[in-house]
Amino acid sequence: MSNLLPIEFVNWAMRLLLAQGVIVVFLLLNVVSFSLPHAGDFKPFFLLMAVYYWAIYRPTIIPVYYTFVLGLVMDLLSGMPPGLTSLIMVALQTLVQKSRLFLMGQPYVTVWIGFSIMALANAFCLWFVLSIKNGLMPVTPTLVAALLSTLLFPVASLILLGVHKLLPVSSTPMRTVR
Amino acid sequence: MKRRGRSKVYVRFSPLQYIGSGQASIIFMLAATLLLAVSFVRPGMYGGLRSSVSDALTPVMIVISEPFRQVAAMMESVTGLSELRAENTQLRTENIRLREWYQTALMLESENQSLHALLNVKPDPLHRFITARVIADSGNAFVKSAIVSAGQKDKVLKGQAVLSGDGLVGRIIESGQNSARVLLLTDVNSRLPVLIEGSRQKAILSGLNTDMPVLKYLPADTDIKAGTRIITSGDGGMFMPGLPVGTVVVGTDGLPYVKPYADISRITHVRIVDYPEDPNLIEGSSSPQ
Numbered sequence: 001m002s003n004l005l006p007i008e009f010v011n012w013a014m015r016l017l018l019a020q021g022v023i024v025v026f027l028l029l030n031v032v033s034f035s036l037p038h039a040g041d042f043k044p045f046f047l048l049m050a051v052y053y054w055a056i057y058r059p060t061i062i063p064v065y066y067t068f069v070l071g072l073v074m075d076l077l078s079g080m081p082p083g084l085t086s087l088i089m090v091a092l093q094t095l096v097q098k099s100r101l102f103l104m105g106q107p108y109v110t111v112w113i114g115f116s117i118m119a120l121a122n123a124f125c126l127w128f129v130l131s132i133k134n135g136l137m138p139v140t141p142t143l144v145a146a147l148l149s150t151l152l153f154p155v156a157s158l159i160l161l162g163v164h165k166l167l168p169v170s171s172t173p174m175r176t177v178r
Numbered sequence: 179m180k181r182r183g184r185s186k187v188y189v190r191f192s193p194l195q196y197i198g199s200g201q202a203s204i205i206f207m208l209a210a211t212l213l214l215a216v217s218f219v220r221p222g223m224y225g226g227l228r229s230s231v232s233d234a235l236t237p238v239m240i241v242i243s244e245p246f247r248q249v250a251a252m253m254e255s256v257t258g259l260s261e262l263r264a265e266n267t268q269l270r271t272e273n274i275r276l277r278e279w280y281q282t283a284l285m286l287e288s289e290n291q292s293l294h295a296l297l298n299v300k301p302d303p304l305h306r307f308i309t310a311r312v313i314a315d316s317g318n319a320f321v322k323s324a325i326v327s328a329g330q331k332d333k334v335l336k337g338q339a340v341l342s343g344d345g346l347v348g349r350i351i352e353s354g355q356n357s358a359r360v361l362l363l364t365d366v367n368s369r370l371p372v373l374i375e376g377s378r379q380k381a382i383l384s385g386l387n388t389d390m391p392v393l394k395y396l397p398a399d400t401d402i403k404a405g406t407r408i409i410t411s412g413d414g415g416m417f418m419p420g421l422p423v424g425t426v427v428v429g430t431d432g433l434p435y436v437k438p439y440a441d442i443s444r445i446t447h448v449r450i451v452d453y454p455e456d457p458n459l460i461e462g463s464s465s466p467q
Contacts, residue, residue: 025242028235031314032243033324035250037444040315040322068206072213076231077314079321079359082224083213090210094203130320133218134366137387141319 012168019054019061022163026050026156027070031077041141044149047074048122049156051089052115055096056103057164067093080126081133088125092118108157115153119146229354232314232325236357239313240327247446305418305453307341308332312445313357322365322387324348326448329356337416339451345422345439346370346410347448358450363391363423364442372423372436373411374402380411383423383436389443390427390435402426402434418453 026046033039047070054062071086078085096103096118103111123146127139216223293299310328328334330353338350340360348362349370361368368385372393379400385391396402406426412419424438 024238028239028242031317031325032239033246033312033315033446035243035246035444035446037441040317041319043315043317064202064206068210071210073231073235074317076224076228077235077325078317079323080316080318081214081217081221082227083210083215083217087207087210087214090203090206094207126318126320129214134320134387137320137366145319 015166015168016061019163019167022159023047023050023054023062023070027074030074042144042148044145044152045119045122046149046156047071047085047089048092048119049115049149049153050160051093052096052118053157053160055093056100056111058167059093059097059100061167062093064090064093080130084126084129088122092121111157112150112153116146116150119149122146225352228359229329229352229357232357232359233329233354236313236325236327239325240311243313250446305451307449308334308452309447309449310334310358311447312360320366320387322362322368322385322442323351324360324362324445326358326360326450327356328450329354329358331355333452334358334450335452338453339410339417339421340448341421341440341451342442342445342448343440345424347438347440347442347445349417350450360448362442363438364389370423371411371413371417372408373419374426375407375409380413383408390429390437392429393426393434393436396434402428404428408436415458418451421451 026049029046030043034043051062051067051070067089068086071084071089072082074080075082075085096114103114120143123139123142127137127142131137308328310326310332312324313327314325316323326334326340334350334353336350336353339346340348340350346363348360348365348368350358351361352359362385363370363383364385364387366385366387368383368391370383372381372383373379374381374393377400379396381393381396383391384394393402393408404426408423408426410417410419410421410423422439424436427435427437429435
């Protein structure tokens, strides 16, 4: 399959797995109980942070079908109608990937503002669809969650930056003929 | 993709990379919309898939929730000396009061048993409790559910009542092999058959996504006083009758709200009541006509 030495292949695989593992950890953080009162109501959108970061800086490690499956898993775990988070994540990822050329060269603040817009969009879409399903619900808790996500984005992007530096150069193992 | 005149050959693995992000995104967005539409029409369809996914991820979730739990426990145990003294005094008086109630309860129980025997009443089937830890909450403000770390291998089945602290918090709506999902009674979709203790009036407790669910389907002229105890009625055969739920609070709009005994916003451990279902009940069909 590949002419990389076994040890190089393992190295490549472990580094890629680390990136994917961090995405899965972000997904689970979205669902895991924080043991604080009312934690579930205001939980920040961790998965959105991960998808947004990778969509700008390294879209090849989150192909669209992977985001779809991640969104589906998160819907199934959190009791929301399956397909809702998938739809929002895929839509936001496509949006961000189309504006990659613009976003990649920007200072960090612009990227941060872009994320806050995405978080607000996510909050509104969730509120809209779930209000249709269950009757009108207060929008304030999700807006607070979006605010908390925006505030926590720098921390998350630091972690993701660390993982980014560890990533191998190519997401597909190259067959090199020396 | 071979480049001539170079010594390196690059071979791509993933075929979907040729599609490009545009078309694939549209396909997946359509697929997601389709799934969403199906879940609106047939909400119960994803139950099996949901339990398999939560089963698969339960060990990881237990590991991730552990640090949060330790931090919360540490914060709880670090209290000032004066607070500890006040808590100590309060616990002592409560202990004295509870000991008196314990003696009364023993006496009432023996009287109850002798009356049952006298009237030849069939006793309620025995029940037992399964204790489990809450490992995940719903992660958003619109769905109030939780995942607990006990499943079918611990005999947790769909429909069982879930208690925490002082009262009922919800019921099990799906159970996988080693995890189960609880629908809390504050969720919009939660409907529980309850009984008002003094008047033995039956009602349905329905959640409103707020801290206090409301009592519905009471007759119009019912007069409910604030502070009345609400317990489960056992209608439908699924719950054990007599489980404490909460007390009535009359809202500003005059509707009877129920303040649950249990503190639903901070449940960490739950007890699931393993009450055997009435064998005469059969599962109703859920297809709409």
